[in-house]
Amino acid sequence: MQYIAHIRQSDEEIQSVEEHLLGVQKLAESFGEKIGVKHIAGLAGMLHDMGKYTQEFRDYIIEAAKNPDAPPKRGSVDHSTAGGKLLYQLFHSGNPVPLNWMLAEVVGNAIISHHAYLHDFLSPNLESPYLKRVQKTEPELKGFDNAKQCFFQFVISEAEFQQYVAKATAELDAYLTKPWVGNYESKLMFLTKFVFSALIDADRTNTRRFEENKVSEPELCYKTLFAGYYHKLMKKIDEYQAQDTEKTEINRLRREMSDQCEQFADKPSGIYTLSIPTGGGKTLASLRYALRHAISSGKKHIIYVVPYTTIIEQNAEEVRKILQDNGNILEHHSNVVDDTDDGDEHEDGVINTRQKLKLAKDNWDSPIIFTTMVQFLNVFYAKGSRNVRRLHNLSESVIIFDEVQKVPVSCVSLFNHALNFLQTYGRASLILCTATQPALNYAAEQVDHQLKIGENAEIIANLDGVIEAFKRVEIVDRATDETFNTDKLADFVTEKIDEVQSVLVILNTKAVVKRLYRQLAENEFPMYHLSTSMCAAHRNKILEKVRGHLERREKVICISTQLIEAGVDVSFDCVIRSLAGLDSIAQAAGRCNRHGQDDIRQVYVIDHVEENLKDLPEIRDGKQHAKRILVDLKRDRNLHGGDILTVQAMDKYFKEFYAAFRRKLNYHVPKLRKDMTELLMSSRGDNTYNEAYKQAKRELLPLCIVNSYKTAAENFYVIDDLTKSVMVPFGDAGKDMIAQLNGNETIEDLTALLRKAQQYSINLFDWELRQLAKNDGLVSLLDGKVLALKESAYSEEYGLELENDSQLEGYWF
Structure with missing residues (x-):
């Protein structure tokens, strides 16, 4: 019987299980070799789809190939557990042998997780999802004994397998004994994620090459x-x-x-x-x-x-x-494509959208x-x-x-x-x-x-x-003795543009940026608005226009959020910066007289009372620490080196700033009352879930690793609220790109399209998505994996329009 890993969509050619396993093993080995874990990564590659050596999976894939867009789900075969179970069965039984157990856990977790995300070894509910998977028996895991027999018959002999595992164990020993600033658990966490990365990329690369009928791809020198x-x-x-x-x-x-x-x-x-x-x-x-x-x-x-x-x-x-x-x-x-909840094992083997x-x-x-x-x-x-x-x-x-x-x-x-x-x-x-x-x-x-x-x-x-030689601006404090609202700031901008050729205003929130822009809309000079409500292509177009005015020494006003202040190569005659942390003020100053072509220019620091910083704690606290230094300098010009941007002032600012955030530096997860570092890398003795498990079960958890990788990942967001990337219909290119995403592209064409699509996407919070859906401003593409704005929900002036009422003409789908 020929066991099947994949069936090519174009010509119904079959990739056998052994071809796939050996191909993924070879790629995973090359990835693992980068950090000296060639055989550890290769072990994951050769075992990951061992569960496809079953009659059940063969019947499933043949049926699924007939209808790739609706593959059978009822009774779908669990083919990712078998490889992890084999390691557990052979190397994780009897009295603990630490290196064997750790190898089985690291590689086994990567294998059982390769259609979703790494499992918890111990979860908050004091269960072990990892153990639950690798301890599966008949009838839950049909055909395991046959899969094991086929694996040793067609992929590698038992003797060779034992030798291969011995090499992997030696690599693990060398990896763990290398000097490192963290503990064993942190070493094992990173190793597990690296092996998982190598397996995911090797599996998808081998599958893509088979589907595209490419034996390999040329290596770059x-x-x-x-x-x-x-x-x-x-x-x-x-x-x-x-x-x-x-x-x-x-x-x-x-x-x-x-x-x-x-x-x-x-x-x-x-x-x-x-x-x-x-x-x-x-x-x-x-x-x-x-x-x-x-x-x-x-x-x-x-x-x-x-x-x-x-x-x-x-x-x-x-x-x-x-x-x-x-x-x-x-x-x-x-990531234009949303895959955070991808458990796609029931779709493996055939190529659909x-x-x-x-x-x-x-x-x-x-x-x-x-x-x-x-x-x-x-x-x-x-x-x-x-x-x-x-x-x-x-x-x-x-x-x-x-x-x-x-x-x-x-x-x-x-x-x-x-x-x-x-x-x-x-x-x-x-x-x-x-x-x-x-x-x-x-x-x-x-x-x-x-x-x-x-x-x-x-x-x-x-x-x-x-630092002294690069001084090109003077910081003018207008924040300690007065406040500004939008009306007052609009008057101040008007006053400044009469004195100089160009003014840049940087404020802390999109709402006040938009408000000031509208307030100055009747101004006779060219004026531009920038915020993250605009896609990259849109911002590029505006910045190109702004630079044109600056180069020609024409009057121009630009009103922006902080996105313009770090690394954007523009040089204005005057900058007005809403009070924030000293690092932000320093970055804003870098947009003024950038190349030192003029005498010293002014950067005005103001306090804008209409900014709502409730959900921006780092800006809010940075603003408070910066204001204290401004007050000190107002009282005594000899303090902090005599200027807000000196090394002495920066020293004081950052010392106070990080001290204020001391308890947050380890990424605290309030609902779990734990730091992310504890979830990922605490030792057995310091892991409170492990201690609670011992108390509740009256036994030790039979694992070397007791950390909660999946729980940690589910609770990790770089910013406080989860966002999703949404494509926008900006310009003809954006509209055409959205229209092209229909699922009929080749993988190569889809790769190119998704890369280009990043220039035409913005990130939205859940509440923004809900409001857009309520106002009928969203379209779902590619089976819901990609979202796009309707044309009426995107403005040439402001970008995103939550009310879905912009006046762009035409309709793109």
Whole structure:
């Protein structure tokens, strides 16, 4: 009998179970080799679909192939448990042998979870979902004995299997004995997630290649590619220097700091800091480091992690122009496809619309990647196999964290753990970029889980002198003695635009941004509105217009949320910033007189009374700490170095800021009354669920790992409320893209479409989605996996229109 793993949609060709298992094993081994766990990952690959060696699965897949869009669910076969059960049966019985037990648990959890997300070893209700699965017996797990016999007959002999497991055990021993700042449980948690990542990507890649009838894909020579990029970058840097008719001090310093990045690239991989001031040419300098270090140390990816999507758009475009390569540079804003609740085992084996979405290439295998802090943290901690699939590709990478001080307070410990893992095991080099580096020092003092930064980690020499040389603005305090409402602020903006050519206003909430824009709508000068209610393509179009006015020295007003203040290359004559944390004020100041072409310009700090910061605690608290420093300076100009943006002022600000958030740094989950770090990596003795289990059951849980991976993932959101990505009909391209998503595309075409779709998507909260649904403003695409706005719910002026009443003409579907 031929046992079937997949049936190709185009020609009904069959992929046998052994072909699939051996193919996934080979890919998983190559992924696992990055951190020295080749056989551990390969073990997951060779066993993951062992349960397809049953008559029940063969009957199911033949029936499902006849009707791929409605495969049989009743009596569907559990084929993902068998491999995990085999490991449990062979290596997790009798007296505990710690390495065998841990191997069975790590690999077994990845196997039984590969159609959803990792199971809890011990859940809040004091049950073990992992044990429940691997202890399944007849009749729950039909055909297990036959599957086991076929596995040893067609895939690997029992003797060879024992030898393979012995190699995996040796790898586990070496992995666990490597020096590390965390405990055993944290090591095992990251290993489980890495193996799970390798398995998910290997499984989906092998399946996609079979469906597309591709034996393999050509491998890039990263060293050659990065060497070519480096040559192009240096040519551009030399051109900039030759064209620099104004040999200003700022331009000299930019080149000097860029040279320092090059020299630092010869050091071993590690965690380093890059404290280039705002406007100091950080993107090109960090790229210069990354390319040089990637060439010398054999890295395969250069990944930029930024706080806002606007920086992705700008930096990616800047890098594309220099490197002259579109195909190898990936922008990843968000997950357009929602897979957080994907339990799709009953659909495995045949290719329908939902499976195409799952198989679409979304694994961060590009040489250069631009993504956000949200997406980076989701890879390690969020639910959904699409997120964790990317984890193994963070190894052997140079990862540049731009504006690292924007790491959400609640995620500081988790961020530190992820970086320590990548540096210790993943052979990654990690660069922490910020103009306000003291943030890292004070976060480290307050947090339980330290970041492993070595001595002499700063790339730039003589920081104090560099900061002083880059001073281009004067901060004018209008926040301590008065407040502004929208009317008063509109008058102030009008007054300023009469004095200068350009004014940028940055406020803390979308509501007040929109209100001020409407208040000034009758102004005779060009005026623009920016917020995250607009998709990336929309914001790019507006920023392009704004830059045009600035370059031509025309009058222009721009009113924006904070998305414009970090990394967006614009230079206004005057900036008005609503009071927030000192790091935000410093970033806003970087949008004023950015290149030092004028004498000192003014940045006005105001207190806007109409901003509702109830749900923005970090902005609210940052505002309070910043105001205290402003009050000090109003009383005595000699305090804090005499200015709000000095190193002394920043020191005081961050020390107080992180002290105020001390209890939140480990990501507290209120409804469970636990920190995320306890759920993921507490030891047996410190795990309260484990202690409660002993009390309730009067026995020990027979596992080495007792942590709650699924519960943790279900409760992890980088921001407080879960958001979903929704496509928007902006411009002809956005409308056409939505119209094209009908499920008839090939996997390759769907991959390309979903990548482009990120430029035409926005993230919405649940309450916004509910209101849009109530107002008939949403359309569901691809069996509900993708959502899109109706055209009437999106405005050329503001972006999202919750009332679904914008005046755009036409209808796109």
